[in-house]
Amino acid sequence: MQALPKRYTVTAALPYANGPVHIGHLAGVYLPADIYVRYLRAQGRDVKFICGSDEHGVPITIRAQKEGITPQQVVDKYHAIIRDSFKEFGVSFDIYSRTSNETHHKTASDFFRKMYEAGQFTEQVSLQYYDEAAQQFLADRYIVGTCPTCGNDNAYGDQCERCGSSLSPTELISPRSMLSGNQPVLRETKHWYLPLDQYEPWLREWIVEGHKQDWKTNVYGQCKSWIDQGLQPRAVTRDLDWGVPVPVEGADGKVLYVWFDAPIGYISATKDLLPDGEWQKYWQDPETKLLHFIGKDNIVFHCIIFPTMLKAHGEFILPDNVPANEFLNLEGDKISTSRNWAVWLHEYLQDFPGKADVLRYVLCANAPETKDNDFTWKDYQARNNNELLATLGNFVNRAVVLTHKFFGGQVPEAGPLDELDEDVLRQLSEFPQRIGDLIENYRFRDALAEVLNLARVGNKYLADTEPWKLIKTDPTRTASILHVSLQLTAALATLLEPFLPESAGKLATMLRTERGAWADAGRTTLLPAGHQLGEAFLLFEKIEDATVEAQVQKLLDTKKANQLAAAVAAPAKENVSFDDFGRMDLRVGTVVAAEKVAKTKKLLKLTVDTGLDQRVIVSGIAEHFIPEALVGQQALVLLNLAPREIKGIESQGMLLMAENADGSLQLMQPGQPVRPGSFVA
Numbered sequence: 001m002q003a004l005p006k007r008y009t010v011t012a013a014l015p016y017a018n019g020p021v022h023i024g025h026l027a028g029v030y031l032p033a034d035i036y037v038r039y040l041r042a043q044g045r046d047v048k049f050i051c052g053s054d055e056h057g058v059p060i061t062i063r064a065q066k067e068g069i070t071p072q073q074v075v076d077k078y079h080a081i082i083r084d085s086f087k088e089f090g091v092s093f094d095i096y097s098r099t100s101n102e103t104h105h106k107t108a109s110d111f112f113r114k115m116y117e118a119g120q121f122t123e124q125v126s127l128q129y130y131d132e133a134a135q136q137f138l139a140d141r142y143i144v145g146t147c148p149t150c151g152n153d154n155a156y157g158d159q160c161e162r163c164g165s166s167l168s169p170t171e172l173i174s175p176r177s178m179l180s181g182n183q184p185v186l187r188e189t190k191h192w193y194l195p196l197d198q199y200e201p202w203l204r205e206w207i208v209e210g211h212k213q214d215w216k217t218n219v220y221g222q223c224k225s226w227i228d229q230g231l232q233p234r235a236v237t238r239d240l241d242w243g244v245p246v247p248v249e250g251a252d253g254k255v256l257y258v259w260f261d262a263p264i265g266y267i268s269a270t271k272d273l274l275p276d277g278e279w280q281k282y283w284q285d286p287e288t289k290l291l292h293f294i295g296k297d298n299i300v301f302h303c304i305i306f307p308t309m310l311k312a313h314g315e316f317i318l319p320d321n322v323p324a325n326e327f328l329n330l331e332g333d334k335i336s337t338s339r340n341w342a343v344w345l346h347e348y349l350q351d352f353p354g355k356a357d358v359l360r361y362v363l364c365a366n367a368p369e370t371k372d373n374d375f376t377w378k379d380y381q382a383r384n385n386n387e388l389l390a391t392l393g394n395f396v397n398r399a400v401v402l403t404h405k406f407f408g409g410q411v412p413e414a415g416p417l418d419e420l421d422e423d424v425l426r427q428l429s430e431f432p433q434r435i436g437d438l439i440e441n442y443r444f445r446d447a448l449a450e451v452l453n454l455a456r457v458g459n460k461y462l463a464d465t466e467p468w469k470l471i472k473t474d475p476t477r478t479a480s481i482l483h484v485s486l487q488l489t490a491a492l493a494t495l496l497e498p499f500l501p502e503s504a505g506k507l508a509t510m511l512r513t514e515r516g517a518w519a520d521a522g523r524t525t526l527l528p529a530g531h532q533l534g535e536a537f538l539l540f541e542k543i544e545d546a547t548v549e550a551q552v553q554k555l556l557d558t559k560k561a562n563q564l565a566a567a568v569a570a571p572a573k574e575n576v577s578f579d580d581f582g583r584m585d586l587r588v589g590t591v592v593a594a595e596k597v598a599k600t601k602k603l604l605k606l607t608v609d610t611g612l613d614q615r616v617i618v619s620g621i622a623e624h625f626i627p628e629a630l631v632g633q634q635a636l637v638l639l640n641l642a643p644r645e646i647k648g649i650e651s652q653g654m655l656l657m658a659e660n661a662d663g664s665l666q667l668m669q670p671g672q673p674v675r676p677g678s679f680v681a
Contacts, residue, residue: 005288005289006046006285006288007045007285007287007289008040008047009050009282009283009291010033010049010291010293011051011290011293012029012293013029013051013294013298014099014265015082017074018063018075019337020082020347022335022337022345023363024330024335024342026345026363027364027367027375028327028328028368029293029325030051030086031091031360031363031364031367031444032293032323032325032364032369033293034090034498035364035439035498035499036291036498038498039436039439042497042498042517043436043517044517049092049094050093050094050269051095051096052265053078053096053097053098054258056243056256057242057243058140058238058240060242062142062178065179079098081346084346086345088356089356090357090501092501095272095273097272098265099268101272103268104244104261104265104268104269107267107268108256108260108264109244112247112260114313115309116247121193121195121236122192122195122233124191124193124233125189126189127170127186127188128169129170129184129185129186130184130185131179132185133180134180136241138178138179138184139157139239139240140157140158140168142177142178142179143169143172144156144175147162147173148172148173149163150162155172161338190250192236192246193233193235194233194236195233196231197231199231199308199312200230203231203304203308207220207223207304216323216442217370218296218299218324219322219324222299223299223304226304227304231304234305235257236257236260237260238254241255243255243258243261244256260309263305270282270283284317285317290319291319291320291323293324294324295324296324296327297327302319302324321442325367325368328372330342330375330376330555331376331377331552331555332376339562340558341555341559343551357501358540360500361384361388361500362384364445364448365387365448367444369442369444377551380548381543381547381548384540385542388540389541389542391452391455391456391459392452392455392539393539395455395456395458395459395485396489396507398462399462402467402468402482404535406478406482410530410531410532410533411527411533412479412483413529414480415476415477415479416480420461420465421481425487428488428524429522431451431453431454432494432519432522436518454491455488457488458485461481461485462485465477465481467481486511486533487524487525487527489507489511491521492504492507493513493515494516494517495518495521497515503539506539509534510536511533511534512531512533513526564660584638586637586638587636587680588674589636589653589676589677590633591606591633591635592607594606594625595627597647599647600622600647601622602621603619604621604630606619608637608655610653610676611675611676616652617652617653617655618646618649619651621665633669634669634673635656636655636668640653655668656668
């Protein structure tokens, strides 16, 4: 049996402080990391859980420019939102730091300087776009232009968000600076590069040969693919004024590349947590197990670039594992911050007070551990009502309520146990090891399923024994059944804690007990006879249709807004002569009467004062307008359209409408009231 590590350093990817976190971040990184750490603590192991805000890089400066504030104001705002949301959601970091603080700047500078002085970087001069009006070099995200793949006029210098193509700035057609709007020019600039190609043999040995068996398939496969394609030197500096200044001569106006300085944030955060050199045990002692919890989009940085940095520096341990999850989609569509297609954590906590554990449960039960998964509000509702409420909550409630009803809330003395009782207690004793093994192997979804299975064992036991029927004829047997049931509820208080900490705390309060050590959860005497229980209350509440329908409508409104924003005008029709246009009699008319045409869904019969006469016009707009609301409205009318019989009504003209991208219609009206019959010039 392999010896346990002396201690653990667990990191969760630093969220970018240019916006809040959403459910995709939670399912991919922060929830599995928190479950793992809470489990380690329940095992009595020495663990430090490290995270903080990533506060440097181009997206920060772009956000600041759009909002008319400073980059520091941007990161201060979102650091607070993210930190507070994590806390309310129950993510139990030992420290939540930030990369804009003094400790981090010094740590990142010292890290770079040591590598620089040891000759670990190469210097290269390359051509980069420069904005002559703004007098600065442009990072990829400061350049927009036409995508050579799909023709999108607003593709970024590193990616087209319409077609998903990866780009370089020089591939853009008609590039322009986001700072001035001008076309940038190419100029030479010098940067320092991490020579990944020189570390390729070591990375192949360390990852491809050393971690094939223990790293997740998606992580190992992506790393092997990168290595097999051949690694290239990667720039670790940028021409920017926001970030950690490059700490060498001749580097004025340059900062460390955000993906060089951000992972060093794990180290600097640990320094803030454990001053006076105590932090070194968690980063430099070979008996420490280092784990990075990340999303799959960060695999290359945490498995190739950061380990190369640590290896080159020479004083740090390497990650033992990097359990990255796949992506979580939302209602069948990829989560997108730019399209606001997300369930934002801080908004969820406002809309669903006291229901952080429900979201934790749903995200873990549906975690994208081996493939992309989909979050839907209907599934959220079903899992709460059918699993948390009807299975877990139902068992706990029945066990505690029946004990209050029949035994005054005191744990009854167990009489002779029969075969069924012994089988239930045997199953109970096996659950902690089974759940723990799954957590140790980063199979959190399966581990949570086993916790729920324990509640199912309890429900079946109560259904099979029916203590509410036995109380009058065999109170001793009833006492034994409830004694056994209460041992299961006490075990649940411990086994639930990594997954649903708030609910586990409530259950412990109801039982008037402390959540015990993980190894003790399988004991059959957690609640001794005579122990007084607290009052029974519901752990979970039913979520009604109207609640989730409101959330679905919120997303539909977002999708509609995105469609309007992305709508492209229809192509122009063929040219017509001026004489053709001149034959059209366009005037302003006033609607004096309006009613629906019988036995139709789309038609309205309108009486319009044209200034020449009052005529009937039949228009297919009934699904867009209330007839009474049209009376008195003015609109542009085509008077000399040839009459046409529609549903037995002769229509003499046409009202002009504007059709929005979502199909809705608006009347074409004069800017202010005019005399009916006025010409449209």
